[in-house]
Each structure stands twice: as structure tokens, then as C-alpha cells.
Amino acid sequence: GAAEARFIANNPLSQAQHDLATSILPGGNTRTLLHTSPFPLSMKRGQDAYVWDVDNHKYLDFVGELSAGLLGHSHPTIQSTILSTLSTIGLSLGATTPHEHAHAAQLCARFHLARVRMTNSGTEANLHALAGARHHTGRRKVVVFSGGYHGAVLSFPDGRAAVNTVDKQDFVVVPRYNDLEVARAVIEGTEDLAAVLVEPMQGAGGCIPGTREFLVGVREAARRRGAVFILDEVMTSRLAPGGLGAEMGLEPDMVTLGKYLGGGLAFGAFGGREEVMRVYDPRVEGGLAHSGTFNNNTLVMCVGAKVLGEVYTPEVCVEFNNRGDRFRERLREAARGSRVSFTGRGSLIGLHFTEDGVEDIACGEDIKAQIKPDLRDLFWFEMLEAGFWTTRRGLLAMILGTPDEELDRFVEAVKGFLEKRRDIMAL
Ligand code: PLP
Numbered sequence: 001g002a003a004e005a006r007f008i009a010n011n012p013l014s015q016a017q018h019d020l021a022t023s024i025l026p027g028g029n030t031r032t033l034l035h036t037s038p039f040p041l042s043m044k045r046g047q048d049a050y051v052w053d054v055d056n057h058k059y060l061d062f063v064g065e066l067s068a069g070l071l072g073h074s075h076p077t078i079q080s081t082i083l084s085t086l087s088t089i090g091l092s093l094g095a096t097t098p099h100e101h102a103h104a105a106q107l108c109a110r111f112h113l114a115r116v117r118m119t120n121s122g123t124e125a126n127l128h129a130l131a132g133a134r135h136h137t138g139r140r141k142v143v144v145f146s147g148g149y150h151g152a153v154l155s156f157p158d159g160r161a162a163v164n165t166v167d168k169q170d171f172v173v174v175p176r177y178n179d180l181e182v183a184r185a186v187i188e189g190t191e192d193l194a195a196v197l198v199e200p201m202q203g204a205g206g207c208i209p210g211t212r213e214f215l216v217g218v219r220e221a222a223r224r225r226g227a228v229f230i231l232d233e234v235m236t237s238r239l240a241p242g243g244l245g246a247e248m249g250l251e252p253d254m255v256t257l258g259k260y261l262g263g264g265l266a267f268g269a270f271g272g273r274e275e276v277m278r279v280y281d282p283r284v285e286g287g288l289a290h291s292g293t294f295n296n297n298t299l300v301m302c303v304g305a306k307v308l309g310e311v312y313t314p315e316v317c318v319e320f321n322n323r324g325d326r327f328r329e330r331l332r333e334a335a336r337g338s339r340v341s342f343t344g345r346g347s348l349i350g351l352h353f354t355e356d357g358v359e360d361i362a363c364g365e366d367i368k369a370q371i372k373p374d375l376r377d378l379f380w381f382e383m384l385e386a387g388f389w390t391t392r393r394g395l396l397a398m399i400l401g402t403p404d405e406e407l408d409r410f411v412e413a414v415k416g417f418l419e420k421r422r423d424i425m426a427l
Helices: 002-010 012-021 076-088 098-111 122-137 180-189 212-224 244-248 274-280 298-311 314-335 364-370 373-385 404-420
Strands: 043-047 050-053 058-061 115-119 141-145 171-174 193-198 228-232 254-258 268-272 340-345 348-353 395-397
Touching: 002 012, 002 373, 058 404, 076 298, 098 115, 098 254, 098 268, 098 298, 115 122, 115 274, 122 193, 122 228, 122 254, 122 268, 122 274, 141 180, 171 180, 180 212, 193 212, 212 228, 268 274, 314 340, 314 348, 314 404, 348 373, 373 404
Parallel strands: 141 171, 141 193, 193 228, 228 254
Antiparallel strands: 043 050, 050 058, 115 268, 254 268, 340 348, 348 395
8 A cells, every 4th residue: 555655656766677677587587586566676786784776775684685695795705705716716617626625625514514516506406415315215206395495496385386397296295394293194105205305494484493303203204214314404504503404413314505605606505425425426337417517616616615614604603693593582572462473593584474473383384374465565665664675575684794783773663663553463
């Protein structure tokens, strides 16, 4: 209604940009997720924890490039590494390089991987991990979870496989996350099972943390069936120094990674136990090929090695996520007694508008019927007006170096929103 009308009035250049783009890109878009109605905001630049749209509004960036932008828009180490790599090393060299080894060594040490391979995205990492698990086991089926997101071609909303380019028949979707009994039954009942693929916290599914009991139980069920237990840490590797799986003691067979680990450049990786990753050793007969022109491009390899080695050290990681936990607590406090819930862990926060304002959401299926998209959209429009760039669907991915005063200001903005709408927001 009124909020959307103000949005249209305030953003003429974004609207014009969108209209132009639709004549070239389907829907004016090349990342489906970023389409929002009536038209998406068009950003022209970012600096530190801020972005500016084409109509020249400045926003605190809570989108954080869906978690890949953890380091912010102009981290000095990332900038100088990109520039020095360009001037002293060059771009892709069409060969293996010591730089790729340096990045791989960091990944293996930090995330407890015996072997690792690099890709250009988290999606690719998951596809190759699945291919590896299938080759290793000589089986085909994969168990995944409703609400799980493993990349644009591997998405499982509403208990179904909304996948493209891969064969739907190969995926068996467990209808409820965090429900060990149901998961066990599906895993035990699936013939020809190659792998179980799961996020330790569902990210796109709403920042819903998995319980240790559930995740360990799923691993054990997978092992009993001789299937490979793959932990998708593309989103969650930032939550603890060795990733969320290590923090929770999950001991996966394979792990997939991506997002900020390339310093904000295109990146993904998959790795794990030697006997599984062996299928990717070109010296092994009958193994699997995994090529990709940009898999070891010098920019990402050199930047990536710095990310873990110098910037996102274990100490920084712990402090950053503690800060996130404190921030979420303040948001929860501000929203108590209202229809807003804040979920997540550490620096990743999920925001939900539900009928009964439930705080600990164990499974997206439990709240789906009562989600309030109108309130969610209203919140998004009003946060924009207050200078906060958040995702429409409610993910807040914090950026390192966001000033404390900005977090305070957001808590106040949330309070203000709830106060103003007490009639519809109070429980
Ligand atoms: N897996 C998870 C858990 C993710 O959150 C994402 C992206 O949001 C992916 C995989 C896909 O990564 P990418 O977008 O780099 O392909």
C-alpha cells in the first residue's frame, strides 16, 4: 500500500534501470533471488559496510551479499591483495600454481579436510561432492531436507525438489528438518543411497539451526547405510573457526564451502576424507574428471589464502560471531511479545513474521502456514526508508566492521516499527 507507493516515488532511477534491463535480461535479472516487486533496487557502489543505490540513498548493508560479503566492500587486505596479484602475478596462468596450494592448505587446516578441490561457486561444490559420493559408493540416490538450499540447481523448498539441470528422481526429500525420527525412516527406506546432504543450519531456509542430536543421528543413519555424509557449510563455515560442523563435533565425510572464503570473489570448494576424494585423483584409473577454467585463478587463490591466514583468523571469527549472538539477543528482546522472531546463530540472523511469534523454530514446515508476507514486505520497505539494506525474505548477514552505533540504530528501528504497528504486531 502506502509503503510501496513511497518506495516507487523514492526510487525513480532504480525503476528506470529495471525497465531498461528487462529488454536484455529475462525480468531484468540474472540472479533470481534478487528480484523483488515492484522492482528491485539497483545499487551502484559499496564501501565498508555501506551500499549506495542509483538514486543515491545510502544504506547500512545487512544483505552482506547473502553471507559472501562478510569482509565488507573495501577491506584493505583484500584490496591490496587483488591489486598486487594483478600487478605481480597476473590472472589465470593455465597451470597449477603455488598460490592454489597455499589456499588449499589453509582450507584443509581450518576445516579439517584431508583433501580439497576448488570450484567457482557453492553450487558447483555441491554438485561435485555429490558426483564424488556417487562414484565412490557406486550408488545414485541422495537424501536432502525440506527447506534445504544447496545452490540454484539444488533447492528443496516445501518438501519438494525444485531443482533444474539435475535429475529430480535422484533426490529424496525428508519432509522435516530437525526431526530425527522422520530422517532416519527416510534414510533407512531409501535404496541405492549414495549420500545424505545437509546444512548444519538451514540458511536460505530461514537460519534454522540443526540440533546436535539431529545432525549426529543423521550422520549415523547415513553411515549405517554406507552412504556419504556431506555437510553443506557454504553458508555456515563462517560461524566458527573450523566451521559449524567442527564446533558441533559432526565429523562429516565431506564438506562443501564457498561464499566469503574467496574474499568476495566467485568461489567454492569441496573436500573431505581421502578415500572419498580419491575419485578425483587424475592418477587413479576410472576416477572422475573435475575441470574448470577458473578453478585455480590467481586472484581468488591469493585473496583466499589471505582471508583465513590474515583476516578471518580464529580469534576474529569467534569475536565476530559472539557479537552476532549479542545482537540477536537484543533484537529478540526488542521483539518480545510481537509477531517477529529472530533465529540463527552468530553473525547470521533470520527474521520471521509469524502468527504466534515463535522464537525457536525447529523446522520451516512448522511455521509455513502462518508466515505473514505482507508484514515482511512492510518491514523491508520501512527499513529501507530508515537506511537499512536487508533481504526481502529476512536474512541478515552481518559484515565485519559494522559500527556498534549502526547495530544500535537497527535495534531502535525494529522497536519503532513494532511500536508504530502495535495493533497488528502484538501477540
Ligand atoms: N549451499 C548453501 C548452504 C548456500 O547458502 C548457497 C548459497 O546461498 C549455496 C550452497 C550455493 O552457493 P553459490 O551461490 O555460490 O552457488
